[in-house]
Amino acid sequence: MFKNILIIGFGLIGSSIARGALKAKITNQILVYDKDKTVKNRLKKAKFKKVQYFSSVSEAIKNANFIVICTPVLQYEGIFKYLKNNNNITTIVTDVGSTKSNIVKLYNDSYKNDFKFVPSHPIAGTEKSGLEHGFAELFHDRYNIICPVGNKKNKSITIVKDFWRKLGMQVDIMSAKKHDKILGLTSHLPHLIAYSLVLTAMKKEKTMKSSIVKYSAGGFRDFTRITENNPNFWRDVFLVNQNIIHDFSKSFISEMKKLNLEMKQKKSSLLLSKLEKTRKVRKSIIKAKMAGKFIPND
Amino acid sequence: MFKNILIIGFGLIGSSIARGALKAKITNQILVYDKDKTVKNRLKKAKFKKVQYFSSVSEAIKNANFIVICTPVLQYEGIFKYLKNNNNITTIVTDVGSTKSNIVKLYNDSYKNDFKFVPSHPIAGTEKSGLEHGFAELFHDRYNIICPVGNKKNKSITIVKDFWRKLGMQVDIMSAKKHDKILGLTSHLPHLIAYSLVLTAMKKEKTMKSSIVKYSAGGFRDFTRITENNPNFWRDVFLVNQNIIHDFSKSFISEMKKLNLEMKQKKSSLLLSKLEKTRKVRKSIIKAKMAGKFIPND
Numbered sequence: 139m140f141k142n143i144l145i146i147g148f149g150l151i152g153s154s155i156a157r158g159a160l161k162a163k164i165t166n167q168i169l170v171y172d173k174d175k176t177v178k179n180r181l182k183k184a185k186f187k188k189v190q191y192f193s194s195v196s197e198a199i200k201n202a203n204f205i206v207i208c209t210p211v212l213q214y215e216g217i218f219k220y221l222k223n224n225n226n227i228t229t230i231v232t233d234v235g236s237t238k239s240n241i242v243k244l245y246n247d248s249y250k251n252d253f254k255f256v257p258s259h260p261i262a263g264t265e266k267s268g269l270e271h272g273f274a275e276l277f278h279d280r281y282n283i284i285c286p287v288g289n290k291k292n293k294s295i296t297i298v299k300d301f302w303r304k305l306g307m308q309v310d311i312m313s314a315k316k317h318d319k320i321l322g323l324t325s326h327l328p329h330l331i332a333y334s335l336v337l338t339a340m341k342k343e344k345t346m347k348s349s350i351v352k353y354s355a356g357g358f359r360d361f362t363r364i365t366e367n368n369p370n371f372w373r374d375v376f377l378v379n380q381n382i383i384h385d386f387s388k389s390f391i392s393e394m395k396k397l398n399l400e401m402k403q404k405k406s407s408l409l410l411s412k413l414e415k416t417r418k419v420r421k422s423i424i425k426a427k428m429a430g431k432f433i434p435n436d
Numbered sequence: 437m438f439k440n441i442l443i444i445g446f447g448l449i450g451s452s453i454a455r456g457a458l459k460a461k462i463t464n465q466i467l468v469y470d471k472d473k474t475v476k477n478r479l480k481k482a483k484f485k486k487v488q489y490f491s492s493v494s495e496a497i498k499n500a501n502f503i504v505i506c507t508p509v510l511q512y513e514g515i516f517k518y519l520k521n522n523n524n525i526t527t528i529v530t531d532v533g534s535t536k537s538n539i540v541k542l543y544n545d546s547y548k549n550d551f552k553f554v555p556s557h558p559i560a561g562t563e564k565s566g567l568e569h570g571f572a573e574l575f576h577d578r579y580n581i582i583c584p585v586g587n588k589k590n591k592s593i594t595i596v597k598d599f600w601r602k603l604g605m606q607v608d609i610m611s612a613k614k615h616d617k618i619l620g621l622t623s624h625l626p627h628l629i630a631y632s633l634v635l636t637a638m639k640k641e642k643t644m645k646s647s648i649v650k651y652s653a654g655g656f657r658d659f660t661r662i663t664e665n666n667p668n669f670w671r672d673v674f675l676v677n678q679n680i681i682h683d684f685s686k687s688f689i690s691e692m693k694k695l696n697l698e699m700k701q702k703k704s705s706l707l708l709s710k711l712e713k714t715r716k717v718r719k720s721i722i723k724a725k726m727a728g729k730f731i732p733n734d
Contacts, residue, residue, distance in 0.1 A: 236654075261651045261653050261654050262653055262732070263653075263654075263732075264730070264732055265718075265730070275733055276732070276733075278733050279733065280653055281650055281651055281653075283651070310650075319644075320644065320647045320648070320651055321651065321654060323636075323637060323640070323644075323648060323656070324647070324648050324651045324652055324654045324655065324656040325651070325654030325655045325656065327633070328633065328654070328655035328656050328658065328659055329655050330692065330695060330696075331629060331633060331659075331692065332655075333695065333710070333711060333714055334688055334691045334692040334695055335625070335626065335629060335688060335691075336714040336717050336718075337691050337695075337710060337713070337714060338621075338684070338687050338688045338691045339621060339717065340713065340714070340717060341687070341691075342621070346617075346618065346621075349618045349622070350618070350621060350622050350717075351717070351720045351721055351724050351726065352579050352608075352724060352726070353559045353579055353581070353618055353619065353622045353623070354622055354721050354724075354726045355559050355560055355561075355578055355579075355726045355728075356534075356559050356561075356619060356622045356623030356626070357622065357623045357626035357627050357630075357662050358621070358622040358623065358626050358721075359721050359726050359727055359728065360626065360658055360659075360661065360662055361626055361629075361658075362714070362717055362718040362721055362727075363658060363718070363727070363730060364655050364658060365711070365714040365715065365717070365718060366715055366718045369708055369711035369712045369715070370708065372711055373704065373707045373708045373711055376695075376699045376707060377699060377702060377704060377707070380696070380699040380700055383696070383699065384696050384699070384700065386636070387692060387693075387696050389636050389639070390632055390633055390636045391689050391692065391693075393632045393633075393635050393636045393639075394628065394629065394632040394685060394689065395685075395689075397628060397631065397632055397635075397674075398628075398678070398681070398682050398685050401674045401675060401678040401681065401682070402678055402682065404675060406671060406675060409671045409674060409675070410667055410668065410671045412631070412635060413631060413663070413667035413670055413671055414667045415635070415638065416631055416634040416635060416638070416660070416663040417663065417664055417667070419634050419637065419638060419648075419649070419660055419663070420563075420634075420660040420661070420663060420664045422649045423649055423652050423656075423657050423660055426649050426650060426652075428649065428650070428652045428653045428657050429657055429660075429661070430653075430657065430730055430731055430732045430733065430734055431730070431731045431734030432562070432563070432661060432728055432729070432730050432731075433728055433729045433730075433731070434560070434561075434562055434574070434728045435573055435574075435576050435577065435728065436728055436729030
């Protein structure tokens with residue numbers, strides 16, 4: 139139980155944490171800072187209860203009991219500076235960023251004596267952005283990866299672990315390096331692919347573009363779903379994790395070229411066995427309850 | 437109103453047509469042929485009403501009043517031979533195949549005097565296969581593309597158009613060549629990309645593979661959804677439409693390489709503007725009611 143929780147960056151993820159934390163009674167008071175000034179009015183419109191909005195991040199930090207950073211990852215450095223100058227050394231800070239090596243390095247290099255930091259990454263989301271689309275159950279049955287900045291058994295880690303568990307998550311601990319590699323493949327590469335496909339389609343002439351929209355139910359629409367995400371967020375991920383993404387892109391492109399060649403050479407049974415194999419991966423994802431449900435006619 | 441409708445190939449699409457046609461009262465009797473002999477018992481288990489199963493395709497064709505081919509596209513030649521030998525010249529045959537130039541050519545070259553054929557393609561589906569997963573509403577508000585084999589204004593086309601409209605579809609008419617190009621981009625390329633990504637992931641070492649499944653909610657699971665489809669169906673599409681798929685693959689790969697380079701060169705504002713642009717495509721798809729709804733925690 140925290141006296142209050144400060145959420146810096148109040149979008150889909152931040153607002154879902156707020157909803158989840160209030161619902162799970164981890165706190166009775168949410169403090170909000172967001173550099174987007176429209177958030178203040180939108181909080182009112184959305185009838186958010188037990189939420190206090192701050193227009194100054196230093197003011198918000200001064201009053202905070204537990205802090206979660208929910209901004210694009212390249213904004214951390216600015217926030218860390220405020221934390222250094224304003225925060226109580228005992229206050230625990232965590233985050234939800236999709237890259238970890240860069241922020242662990244930043245913290246260890248320059249801020250480790252200024253505040254307690256436990257980097258974490260809840261693997262959950264929808265295609266929507268904005269506080270209006272958040273919901274308390276977003277984290278239920280999903281995984282959270284914690285990447286310790288130092289000793290794996292310190293008390294702060296236990297507190298942050300417990301926080302995510304109360305929001306319904308399962309928590310894993312691993313190095314930032316391992317996290318960035320895994321997420322490079324499960325998230326960053328898929329997003330880059332989706333953006334590339336949509337950009338390819340956008341280059342077509344006008345009549346073809348309108349056909350793409352009309353007949354997108356054939357598969358294309360699935361790719362556009364993940365490109366609906368916050369562009370600032372993804373720009374930062376791509377810039378920060380580019381080495382790993384580049385390596386996986388290479389493997390993926392070579393796989394795709396191979397399939398194209400096999401199609402040309404009419405390697406019918408080889409193609410079939412490859413397509414059959416991929417179903418097994420899908421089955422594991424369904425078994426792990428990560429699949430979600432898609433309703434085509436909604 | 438047809439006396440009966442024969443569906444050759446009774447999987448997700450075939451069984452959804454059967455359900456939709458009975459519900460819309462287009463017919464009172466569905467005839468079924470499927471080369472998979474388990475279909476007979478599965479029809480009983482699924483408590484399908486007003487359905488007559490045939491173990492011989494010639495027998496089924498002899499009795500048919502209206503025919504819909506719902507098999508993978510490379511099986512059409514065998515079926516066309518049966519239609520030539522058994523069918524009444526006045527019976528109208530349509531299909532649901534995802535490639536059109538090849539079957540229009542096949543028909544025009546060798547079968548145009550044997551039966552009336554109106555090639556069509558309902559752009560609708562889910563990731564599931566099998567008659568157990570079909571539902572009458574699958575086609576509601578989706579588009580169907582008809583690719584006439586000859587004169588665009590003959591009576592058979594009107595009848596087939598009317599058939600799909602009664603199942604809830606909007607019908608467009610275009611050349612087979614145009615169809616194959618558009619579907620190459622809206623469906624075949626996305627599927628090839630999804631298969632390539634899953635195959636790339638499958639090559640990783642065991643620990644990484646299990647991490648991919650656990651953390652698939654970051655985006656990867658969306659790609660596995662479309663790889664759950666019938667492998668025979670997709671093998672045939674890839675073999676038949678490979679030239680067009682190859683061309684689009686090249687554009688897509690070059691787009692992806694460009695993004696990778698821009699990431700490396702830290703072209704921050706260029707990246708951001710590209711990611712922002714793609715949202716517009718998504719918005720058009722939502723506006724066209726093609727998006728569907730994804731429920732992450734189902």
